[in-house]
Amino acid sequence: MTRLDYAAVFDAVPAGCAVLSPDLVYLAVNRAYEHVVERPRGRLLGHQIFDVFPGGPSGQGVQELRASLERVLAEGDVDVMPLVRYDVQVAGRPGLFEERYWTAVNSPLLGPDGRVACVVNRVEEVTSYIQQLRSAGAADERSLADKVEAAEAELFLRAQELQEANRRLRRARLRERQATAAARAALRQQQQVVADTSHDLRRPLTGLQTRLQVALSDPQADSRQVLHAALQDAERLGDIVSDLLELARLEGNTPFSTETVDLSALVATELARADLACDTAVDITPGIVVEASAVRLARLLSNLLTNADRHAISMIHVKVYQRDEQAFIEVVDDGAGIPASEREAVFHRFYRRADARRRDPEGTGLGLPIARQIARAHHGDLHIADQTSGTRMILRLPCASA
Incomplete structure (x- = not known):
């Protein structure tokens, strides 16, 4: 079977993809990404994404993209940006930006230790679609303008709803992880309690068993002394059990009168x-x-x-x-x-x-x-x-x- 050249496969993927380090520095980009952002990889690799694309004067797109990437790094989950305006600086024209609209999906790439090693940033430009909505024709300019405006409003509304759904999903996943961590901690505590209890009960039980065996096997043994020692072991066992029951009641918040x-x-x-x-x-x-x-x-x-x-x-x-x-x-x-x-x-x-x-x-x-x-x-x-x-x-x- 022919071995795949995964670097070549990545480069040939038709969707624009970039690989970012945890510091958000470009590690790799494919040809589709070069095409969609209109920058050669030589101007991208080794540079921080926000240095290459500082965003327009409003800064809104920068804030949304940074928040999305930081969520992926912190939570290790995919984050979808259904629609975002992120203006791009015209090449060779510092300070001059073109209005651009994008959809993006940011996905974690986990390392052997289970932590996020890098982020895959997949982007698709939808500026032409937005522009088509805005210039749908002049035959019925007012009517079409109204339709375009309504379509834009609907599009942004649906995008916001999807983002809110993403936020709810992230919160639900966070609660799930917290609940799982709490359950694991409780299980570890229970296992430790069982181990500790077994260890602490074993000694008096062993002593009690040994003394009774001696009494049975040696008719000349001082039965009074053996019974006295056995009674001490039994009392110690009773004390431990009593203390454990009291701890269980206290830790279980059992109501008590005051x-x-x-x-x-x-x-x-x-x-x-x-x-x-x-x-x-x-x-x-x-x-x-x-x-x-x-x-x-x-x-x-x-x-x-x-x-x-x-x-x-x-x-x-x-x-x-x-x-x-x-x-x-x-x-x-x-x-x-x-x-x-x-x-x-x-x-x-x-x-x-x-x-x-x-x-x-x-x-x-x-x-x-x-x-x-x-x-x-x-x-x-x-x-x-x-x-x-x-x-x-x-x-x-x-x-x-x-």
């Missing part, structure tokens, strides 16, 4: 209830009230205090205050601190820093993700702020309306 809660009093109660190993310094502004679920806020505070106690060297500072219409709780420990690069990661489920695994191998890595989700479910937020030493957690919640 009440007016004295945040200052709640913090004081949770501090008194917490069995903290470190000394605690407290600065609580009294009477700060929020609209919230007291049970969930108590869990949030418990998670923050437990986390601070786990990482502190000797001291935890707790501060409650109000600024404008926002309530704030700061929990600061004097531990090693968290690098800025990891401050968001600690709010990802099952994420545990190496030092945290060493200090508390039984932790689940779900406490801080749950705390942040509780804050956001109450239209607030939880983040880690800059601190000279240690870690500074700041909880923000909207105050209850007066």
Whole structure:
């Protein structure tokens, strides 16, 4: 079979075609394109399209063509220009332009990486058709002039309708791509959750299975000790499942009842209830009230205090205050601190820093993700702020309306 010379095929295509780089520089043109634009390829190749064809004084055609080419480069989709006036400068007569009308189709040419490598600009001049409409004859000049004007108006109207349809189609394609990207991100997140959950459940399950096998195979084993260890593994499994269910409810925006809660009093109660190993310094502004679920806020505070106690060297500072219409709780420990690069990661489920695994191998890595989700479910937020030493957690919640 004879191999095709694709360069020769491109050159012989009867429609005027040019290949433009992402910078809109001419890379190739065929003979039909040379003919329709009345410029030899030597004056085109290596030059930017708008340098060769600056357009007429109004600049309208330039704006429309540039917008079309930029859409193709940005979106990777074909863009149709059904009718555009784009005046062409008379060769050898700088500043003198001829009125020209065109239809154009701009198509992306994708590279191996899927990105737009260049744009194929196919053009057809329709100036003669427009001129024929304008000079349809003199026998009935007024009547024909009216018909020509009506035809021109109809033609431009249909062109505008087609352009609007193109715009709607582009918006629909953009929404489709965004929805697809969101679905893929959700799938990746779900797959990661499944992988993380499997990893975190495997250890207590393995421990439980091993202990029971030992109890069955060794009649001399201390059954009380084995059962106690098995119970700990089962409790750990229960904690993980409970935390995962709570996260699922929070992330699913499951409705929950709220009440007016004295945040200052709640913090004081949770501090008194917490069995903290470190000394605690407290600065609580009294009477700060929020609209919230007291049970969930108590869990949030418990998670923050437990986390601070786990990482502190000797001291935890707790501060409650109000600024404008926002309530704030700061929990600061004097531990090693968290690098800025990891401050968001600690709010990802099952994420545990190496030092945290060493200090508390039984932790689940779900406490801080749950705390942040509780804050956001109450239209607030939880983040880690800059601190000279240690870690500074700041909880923000909207105050209850007066």
